[in-house]
């Protein structure tokens with residue numbers, strides 16, 4: 334089976350034998366993909382000429398209605414997405430739910446909140462700026478949907494959510510989308526696009542799909558397009574420095590690697606509620622999606638006197654975790670996505686081992702449920718410990734994109750903040766403490782280098798949304814190494830797909846444009 338691409342409102346098979354998609358638990362080939370010989374420039378032009386204009390004729394509410402229909406179609410096919418997640422990602426039910434249900438929830442969320450913008454066609458920002466003595470000439474800022482295409486180059490770990498969390502705000506903005514899922518796991522995004530196309534919800538050119546490497550994609554982007562990339566920092570640097578992207582000042586949003594931190598505050602002794610909550614969170618983060626989440630906790634900072642107790646508590650739980658083929662319902666931890674990722678994880682793990690003690694796991698050979706280690710791509714859940722985090726380098730620098738985390742001892746809040754900052758910009762940090770002074774010091778010390786901070790005290794307890802869980806109402810993204818991008822955050826996400834401009838003119842002109850606009854205040858409410 335070679336999965337076709339969807340361009341110019343038609344399914345088109347790429348040339349050549351294509352690249353295989355593989356089941357990471359069995360090594361079996363599932364399908365093939367190819368982007369060879371596709372007319373990508375023509376497809377982008379088709380979207381700009383056909384998809385965009387039809388979408389932009391609709392109001393925000395009408396586009397929100399389209400998203401609602403998409404949400405219904407995706408919900409109706411949820412079981413099939415779980416099946417593909419199992420085959421192509423080795424996903425347990427919990428892993429599949431995180432991606433698939435997260436995707437569906439996000440589409441429905443934007444369908445719901447998009448209605449607040451009502452019949453607007455663009456956005457009016459701020460008050461009128463007087464520019465003349467009598468007030469006959471003044472300025473008004475607006476934001477208008479771009480007339481280009483939103484191009485999504487996505488990572489392998491969230492084929493469903495990665496597509497939907499970007500497509501929902503773009504389509505709500507009136508901007509057509511072209512998604513290029515990561516090659517190894519393209520099947521799930523392919524199926525979702527196929528279902529949306531078959532349901533005939535969107536106008537031709539509103540959604541396009543390229544499965545395969547498509548390395549020349551960026552050579553065809555133009556000034557009005559937007560590139561939204563998720564993946565490794567190395568590829569991000571290549572995307573940013575693409576000559577065509579630079580020459581045309583194409584807007585680029587990047588979500589990349591992140592060495593995320595979780596912090597146990599002082600005074601959270603073993604047996605306390607917060608100690609228990611962070612143990613639970615660390616376990617979830619290590620095992621869910623086999624640690625292949627951009628937001629996964631990579632470093633767990635604990636007061637030095639709690640290091641041993643914390644490592645024992647997490648290890649005790651890890652001991653009961655079964656790793657293997659998720660077709661067996663006893664399995665808690667699935668594989669990483671393929672042999673190449675397994676090799677990358679083991680290489681990164683060796684770098685961490687050079688500076689850290691192995692507390693749990695760390696073996697290349699370990700017991701697997703219903704899987705052949707030669708054919709599959711598993712990594713043993715591994716907990717490491719670092720006594721001297723200030724002197725360590727790799728702990729703050731090497732992202733092992735798998736079920737691996739490092740405990741780091743700290744002695745005071747200054748050292749703690751300094752170490753979190755050595756991640757050089759992260760997506761998320763979580764702080765578990767009842768000490769409000771400590772919480773404030775930590776938040777203020779690291780906020781400029783973190784996109785999201787989760788603060789948990791006893792009053793919040795288990796009601797927090799989770800360290801690794803990205804909720805569509807809150808910002809996803811982080812500065813520096815994490816890419817500097819911003820996604821979600823409710824209707825703020827629409828800003829990426831709109832362009833700000835100001836009109837300086839008479840009141841009649843400004844009033845006419847204002848009548849077409851929803852107020853940007855709604856975006857921040």
Ligand code: NAP
Nearest residue numbers: 487488489514515516545546564565568588589590591627
């Ligand atoms: P990757 O190797 O950087 O690939 C990401 C995407 O870029 C894939 O679709 C890939 O296509 C494409 N690509 C690679 N080189 C390209 C080029 N020269 N021009 C255009 N496209 C190119 O990353 P990955 O291995 O899929 O994902 C893992 C990484 O993503 C992790 O480091 C993780 O931290 C990060 N991540 C971040 C977030 C976030 O929201 N911040 C979320 C998930 C993952 P092919 O697959 O066809 O090569």
